Amino acid sequence: MQHNELYITSKVHIGKSKIFRKEELVFQSTATGQAFLNSAYEALDNHYPKFYKMDALCKLGTIAAHVLLETPEKTGYQPEEVGIVLSNKNGSIEADLSYFESAKTFPSPSLFVYTLPNIVIGEISIRNGFKGENAFFISEKFNAEWIHFYVSDIMQNHDIKACICGWADVLNEEFEAHFFLVEKGNKNGVNFTPRNLEIK
């Protein structure tokens, strides 16, 4: 099933200490792990004091969404018109382990709040004021067919006009994010198809 009125209008890739938007390098650093995410936050003018409190998955997602939505018109939707559908392999395992370690002495409330993978969707939503449909899926590999199906459904049946979708995964300080912006009726992009969602 192909929805010709839906288009991928922007995409972001974060990995190996580099950030690309539509294949264009927008940031790179010699730092790795969380130090890379912190340096990206500082360099990309993303004023959000709560950033440093987040776990790595939320930092990754927040930065990816910030780069994806950098053009002002991308955020010109009503709060309820923007959906978010993300996926990954490792859930919130990094936050789970950190909380587990803290629980041996004093369980940390601020670590506990990140022990669900969909919290990254909440952080992106709070940061940008989005209130649309959202979902987080766990799969061994990025499932372009499924993400395409789900995003198409919410955009056809739930008044979602723009949707951030893709992959955000963190394990052992290794990060990988592939975010796509899908918009209804905006032809400044490529057709929203499983093939065009594939990540390398």
Place this chain on the structure above:
Amino acid sequence: MDRKDLIQQLKTQIIKQLNLADKSPADIKDDDPLFVEGLGLDSIDALELIVLLQQEYDIKLKNAEEGQSIFRSVSSMADYILEQRAGAAN
């Protein structure tokens, strides 16, 4: 440790406990509100401050409603800690 040193120590501990990486102790005024305005802390941060009191000062908050006045500012936290220590010493 006198009140002034305790306030300084608390500022450092709050920054560490709450991951306020963009703040330094000098950014936190002794009497500035910790929540909403001032440092802009939230309810999860309040729980972390309770953990901090227990972990660093062996003080368990007996009544959660007291939290609002205890965590009003760094000064009020210091006063509460000194009060608890004085009470324990008597």
